[in-house]
Amino acid sequence: MTLDIVCNFRKCRKALTSQAWVTTCSHAFCVDHGKREFKRHIDNSLICPACNSELRDKFDVIQADLKPSETFKSIVLAGLKPDTIMDVAMRAISFWSYQIEQETLYQESLANHSKEKLQCLEEINTLNAQKLKAELDTAKRKIASLQEEFKKKKKQSDELTALLEEKTRKIQKLAFQLDAHKRRDIHGQNVSKNDNAAQCMDISELVGQRAASDAFVFKPMRDNEDSRQIFSPKTPIFDFRAKRKPSFQFRPLKS
Ligand SMILES: [Zn+2]
Ligand SMILES: [Zn+2]
Incomplete structure (x- = not known):
């Protein structure tokens, strides 16, 4: 696995793969931030944006080719003594190690921050779960109470329905009886009218006979x-x- 160093500018963290600005204080920056931050002024005074180190020498910050050609690799350390080559290599390795160590610390910081955030969220989640569980228990008790009340109301409703049916049957029976009485009364009145008419007829005939005599x-x-x-x-x-x-x-x- 190949690790890429990243731009050390605050909140940039762009992966550096081909070109980078590197400093003797072991910091590296992307091309955009390097050009902007390391524009040489008249007094040649530069400040590292990562650690505020003063970069006075012209070799304190250079633009490095991270993918050197084979020719460059062959010539860059050519003619140097082995101890110098080893010294250069050791310094380059030290730069790399520092960058990896900083990246590791950054990732650990991120991990700790994420862990704290996760713990905080877990606590909130636990509290919410307890609250929801309490609300659920309350809702269950309420449902059980409502079901009990519904059973009681249903029982009362069934009793009232049965009572209503019984009363309806009685009302129907009384209505039939009343109807029968009415029919009997009407029939009796008709019979009485017929008798009175007959008696009136007899009286008229009798009165006529008496008046004639x-x-x-x-x-x-x-x-x-x-x-x-x-x-x-x-x-x-x-x-x-x-x-x-x-x-x-x-x-x-x-x-
Ligand atoms: Zn950058
Ligand atoms: Zn620095």
Whole structure:
């Protein structure tokens, strides 16, 4: 696995693969940030944006080719003594190790931050879970209570329905009885009307016969008298007794 160093500029962290600005304080920057930060001023005073080290010498910061050609590799250390070559190589390795160590620290910092955030989220999650569990338990108890109440109400409803059906049956029975009574009463009234009509007819005929023969006294019915006694066959309908002073005398016209 090949590790790439990244731009040390704050919040940049661009992977450096081909070109990079490197410093003697062991920091590296991308081309954009290198050009911007290491533009030489008149006094040649440069400041490393990562560690604020002063970079006075012209070789304190250079633009390096991270993918050197084979020719460059062959010539860059050519002619140097082995101890110098080893010294250069050791310094280059030290630069690399520092970058890897910084990257490791950064990743560990990120990991610790993420871990703390995760712990915080887990605590919040635990609290939320406890709260939800409490709400769920409350809801379950409420549901159980409502189910119990629903059973009671349903039982009452069934009882009331049964009572209503019984009352309805009684009302229907009473309605039939009332209807039967009405029919009987109507039939009785019709029979009574027919009897009265027959009696009226008899009385008219009788009055006509009496009027044709003699004068008679009309005796109105007293309040305490019963019509059945008056119209009974034993009692005369009209009183023709002359000795009793008539209060009203009917005289038919003679032709
Ligand atoms: Zn950068
Ligand atoms: Zn630096």
